[in-house]
Amino acid sequence: MKSTLSILASLVLAPCAFATFHEMQIEQVIGGIDGNISAQAIQLRMRVLGQNLVSNARVRAWDAAGANPVLVLDMTTNVTGSAAGSRVLLATAAFTTAVQAITPTFAPDFTITTPIPASYLAAGRLTFESDTGTILWSLAWGGAAYAGSNTGAITNDADGNYGPPFGQTLPTSGRQGVLFTGLARDPSTTNAANYALSAVPATVVGNSGPSYLLGTLQKIVVEQPAGTNLVNGAASVAFGSVAPGNSGSKSFTIRNTGNANLTGLGITFDGTNAADFTVTASPTAPIAGPNGSTTFTVRFAPATAGAKTAALHIASNDATANPFNLALTGTGLTALEDWRLTWFGTTSDSGNAADTFDFDNDGLVNLIEFAFGLNPTQGNSLALPQPRLIAGVFGVTFTQPAGVSGITYGAEWSTTLAAASWTAIADTGTGSTHTFNVPANGNPQMFLRYALTAP
Ligand SMILES: [Ca+2]
Numbered sequence: 095m096k097s098t099l100s101i102l103a104s105l106v107l108a109p110c111a112f113a114t115f116h117e118m119q120i121e122q123v124i125g126g127i128d129g130n131i132s133a134q135a136i137q138l139r140m141r142v143l144g145q146n147l148v149s150n151a152r153v154r155a156w157d158a159a160g161a162n163p164v165l166v167l168d169m170t171t172n173v174t175g176s177a178a179g180s181r182v183l184l185a186t187a188a189f190t191t192a193v194q195a196i197t198p199t200f201a202p203d204f205t206i207t208t209p210i211p212a213s214y215l216a217a218g219r220l221t222f223e224s225d226t227g228t229i230l231w232s233l234a235w236g237g238a239a240y241a242g243s244n245t246g247a248i249t250n251d252a253d254g255n256y257g258p259p260f261g262q263t264l265p266t267s268g269r270q271g272v273l274f275t276g277l278a279r280d281p282s283t284t285n286a287a288n289y290a291l292s293a294v295p296a297t298v299v300g301n302s303g304p305s306y307l308l309g310t311l312q313k314i315v316v317e318q319p320a321g322t323n324l325v326n327g328a329a330s331v332a333f334g335s336v337a338p339g340n341s342g343s344k345s346f347t348i349r350n351t352g353n354a355n356l357t358g359l360g361i362t363f364d365g366t367n368a369a370d371f372t373v374t375a376s377p378t379a380p381i382a383g384p385n386g387s388t389t390f391t392v393r394f395a396p397a398t399a400g401a402k403t404a405a406l407h408i409a410s411n412d413a414t415a416n417p418f419n420l421a422l423t424g425t426g427l428t429a430l431e432d433w434r435l436t437w438f439g440t441t442s443d444s445g446n447a448a449d450t451f452d453f454d455n456d457g458l459v460n461l462i463e464f465a466f467g468l469n470p471t472q473g474n475s476l477a478l479p480q481p482r483l484i485a486g487v488f489g490v491t492f493t494q495p496a497g498v499s500g501i502t503y504g505a506e507w508s509t510t511l512a513a514a515s516w517t518a519i520a521d522t523g524t525g526s527t528h529t530f531n532v533p534a535n536g537n538p539q540m541f542l543r544y545a546l547t548a549p
């Protein structure tokens with residue numbers, strides 16, 4: 095008789111190899127979505143196999159004093175998945191609607207009809223219990239603001255005390271929850287040590303297995319100008335024409351339309367003329383979602399004249415657009431093109447702006463007007479440096495005007511003006527000073543003409 099009793103006792107105390115519901119964690123609690131506190135979810139997780147008989151269990155919520163329990167849900171059916179680590183997902187209809195907006199196939203295992211009361215969200219407690227009131231897991235939150243009991247059975251916590259509570263309130267304003275950080279098999283030690291805020295967006299899992307995101311992942315959108323979306327890998331941003339020594343800048347907006355933070359921003363350039371483009375105002379990360387934004391500025395300062403191209407790459411943690419790639423174009427103007435643009439509204443060597451055209455009929459073609467810093471729209475031929483005879487030397491000395499470049503100054507002399515009589519004179523000036531001198535050799539008359547070349 096004595097030996098029979100001892101066999102019965104060992105059967106009761108041994109770990110349950112048959113189906114039950116006791117070894118269960120409250121893995122995650124979400125108190126609301128985007129401030130909607132009617133959108134709540136509670137995710138349970140089986141510590142060992144065979145904990146699927148949850149019809150024998152219920153979940154209750156308690157206020158900050160550990161009083162006024164509310165029956166959140168009394169499960170009256172079981173779930174089928176019974177492997178270790180299987181989840182049981184309880185969610186309100188509003189929560190289901192919110193997740194279905196992202197993933198239409200989402201459905202929880204049980205629908206909560208009595209959410210955790212609003213006044214319990216700052217500090218309170220949730221208990222996973224048997225239908226007869228044995229507390230099998232406890233999660234209290236609110237830190238010192240929760241003043242109630244933390245005790246329960248020793249089934250899942252060696253000392254039967256789940257306190258101290260998790261240190262923060264239940265998150266309700268975003269898309270995250272309070273999450274058990276241990277493994278499925280792990281017991282409770284304390285709520286303060288075992289729980290943390292989940293990633294954003296949170297992931298929920300039901301008994302059938304699939305994971306559902308409680309929102310969208312970070313998503314980079316790049317705008318230029320603000321409000322105009324650029325297509326990754328296809329968009330090209332034109333910086334236009336920039337005069338020598340000048341620069342042009344454009345501001346870009348980076349927006350995050352996902353729920354998770356956009357981080358890891360980095361901007362690089364490559365391509366033929368990458369050195370002509372620089373970031374002068376950097377973006378600020380992380381960019382909170384949805385619809386957080388930052389800006390950065392790119393400066394185009396061409397070192398030389400001509401068409402310029404480069405590629406801009408924006409690195410981020412966006413899994414589908416990393417890096418985000420844009421083409422950049424611009425044109426570096428020559429001093430002469432910039433001068434044409436100033437006086438004639440065009441950069442091209444044609445029409446009124448043609449190098450060989452004398453727009454103001456003062457005898458000086460446009461190229462001469464440019465080379466000597468004259469006004470091409472106003473007669474001023476006498477402003478041209480005039481040759482002089484000094485101590486038997488005929489010639490001219492002048493300083494090249496500031497801002498004039500790309501011109502090779504030359505001069506020729508003649509005593510007759512006859513076409514074949516012109517002789518080139520060497521430029522003996524230095525730097526921006528040009529000197530063209532030729533011995534007079536007693537000639538009764540001498541003429542000097544300028545011979546300029548431009549690229
Ligand atoms: Ca029940």
Ligand SMILES: [Ca+2]
Nearest residue numbers: 251255256283
């Ligand atoms: Ca404990």
Ligand SMILES: [Ca+2]
Nearest residue numbers: 452454456458
């Ligand atoms: Ca002229």
Ligand SMILES: [Ca+2]
Nearest residue numbers: 469470472474
């Ligand atoms: Ca003129």
